[in-house]
Amino acid sequence: MPHILTQLREQNGYTQEELAEAIGVSRQHIAKVERGEADLKLAQASQCAKLFDISVDNLSSGEMPAKSTLAKKVEEKAEATTSTEERDPTPQLSVDPERVQKFKEVLLYILGKVGAKPNVGKTVLYKLLYFSDFDFYEKFEEQLIGATYKKIARGPAPVEFAELVGQMKEEDELQEIRGKYYDKEQIKFIPLRKPNLRLLKAHEVGMIDDVLQRLSDKTATDISEYSHKDVPWKVHEMGEVIDYESVFYRDSEFSVRDEDDEL
Structure with missing residues (x-):
């Protein structure tokens, strides 16, 4: 099963480089964490938890919350994309x-x-x-x-x-x-x-x-x-x-x- 950080990152649309930039570490360190070869420091884990709207305990234990705000957002996003005639799609690159x-x-x-x-x-x-x-x-x-x-x-x-x-x-x-x-x-x-x-x-x-x-x-x-x-x-x-x-x-x-x- 993918590392919880990989799951959260991909669900929220972040690349390893973008996540690394967001919490102030190198992309290589994120890659090592996702492979189980390194751990996040407490401050970094706290930033990730805030970014993905879960608790530090969930992140540390590797357990996805049963119904996090993030999960709800993902479901809402999926529902929105199945009804393109009723609402606008997820925002695309806006620079014409x-x-x-x-x-x-x-x-x-x-x-x-x-x-x-x-x-x-x-x-x-x-x-x-x-x-x-x-x-x-x-x-x-x-x-x-x-x-x-x-x-x-x-x-x-x-x-x-x-x-x-x-x-x-x-x-x-x-x-x-x-x-x-x-x-x-x-x-x-x-x-x-x-x-x-x-x-x-x-x-x-x-x-x-x-x-x-x-x-x-x-x-x-x-x-x-x-x-x-x-x-x-x-x-x-x-x-x-x-x-x-x-x-x-x-x-x-x-x-x-x-x-x-x-x-």
């Missing part, structure tokens, strides 16, 4: 073809500006993209990239990122390197070409620059904890796609709207 190139240019722009900073690995990059997208939507009520962000343990994560980066690596537009930042595994991206700024409007670049100025010096832990205080992350369940409209319920700590914007 016209926006794919823009996503690439925004990513290359961010990497060109702050990607060389030692703290800017994939986790920090996820949050810089998230705040650029959601701050822009709150301020201008239109989408910058319009990527799909999922709530995971370390904060919002863009669903389309892995596929997009895969394309960009094949096209020699960026390079992925792995290393460590202090004692943490880190994935960094090196841009291999300059962004095409003709595809970005001045107010779009301005919003990105504002986000980079405010947040690009934060560590992965700090920016993740910061994102957990933002209303769009707080009001969604683990694994859910974050609704852009929730940005309009932000408090003063996160809101980027001016009083004039509301007149």
